[in-house]
Amino acid sequence: MTQIPVLKIGCSLVVSIQIDMHDQVALALQDDLTEKLVSTRARGVLIDISALDLVDSFIGRTISNIAGIAKVLDAVTVVVGMRPAVAITLVELGMTLAGIKTALTLERGLALIDDALAASD
């Protein structure tokens, strides 16, 4: 089964979704990310979905769940690079991902995590 790599940069975990997200892949990612968050004691999670051009409510909910899990483990979640079509779809589905930080680019997303961590410390 395809697996999405989780990379550690500084004190953040970076996930770049480059493939079509099937439900199983999404669930595996959620598990994997939770494990890594605990084992690496990362303080930030950055999910890059710039290559994702199809979303459904399940993927939307998985992203929400990941953010929820990260919050419990005291980490900040930022979603970066969402495409216009994806944003419109999610809004039409009623999933506004409230409580998750968003940014247009990876660079800005990392800056956002740093800001959030600096503010919380």
Next chain:
Amino acid sequence: MVDADAAALSGLISNNEAKLLSAWLRSQLGAGSLRSGQIKEDELKEQSRQFLREFVQALKSGNLDGINGSEWKAARDLLGDFSRSRALQGFTPSETAAFVFSMKEPLFTLLREEIKNDAQRFAGHTWTITKCLDALGLYTTEVYQQSRDDIIKRQAQELLELSTPVVQIWDKILALPLIGTLDSERTQTVMENLLNHIVSSRAEIAIIDITGVPTVDTLVAQHLIKTVSAARLMGADCIISGIRPQIAQTIVHLGLQLDVISKATMADALELALRKTGQKVVSALATSAKGASA
């Protein structure tokens, strides 16, 4: 028999063409067809003459079952042109249809004068003329209606294109001045426009100015929230500006939760946007004065 009748009728009309034409014109002028100079008397005369000729031609062909046949095509096309130009000039439907219907009176007068003694024939001719002119009148109205529909459709399209500009007013700051009521279709256009601009200009802040939105009800508010949420998903914060006192009251009375930073004026919103993106506008006078004293 119908053919002979039609031929006799068309002969009758073409023999008295000049007389008929002047009587018809008189009745049109009396009905106010000139409409305060929007159409010239000469033009009206020319149109009437052309139509009368085509009408006689069509009658002569003898097809009186309806006006959809090829014999009536020339008359139909002519009427269609007149009707379209009248629709563009702003005539009312009645004024447009009156062009055809006003022909009845002079025609019947003519029949009365020419065939005083034959009641049978008079009734037959009257029926023929009524049938044809009514059908032509209805056709005129139909074309008129269609032209108006086309105009409205085109205007709606133009309005949609005109009223959704996205302007980059500063580095990382976009402005979206909304003019007119937000319906579902427009929200879709506005949203797509805004999101694409956010990507292309790498904007961090979008200022949505609703000065030009006449009223904010629950539906408009919901569309605004959708737009704001979509922009937020792309990593851009939204500021809503241009909230008029009346609108502010409506929003509170309806109990709407906009959940977004709002400012009364575009200037306030721009100031906040500049602060949020770490930029500042300073007076050139103040800095040059400082430079001179240093």
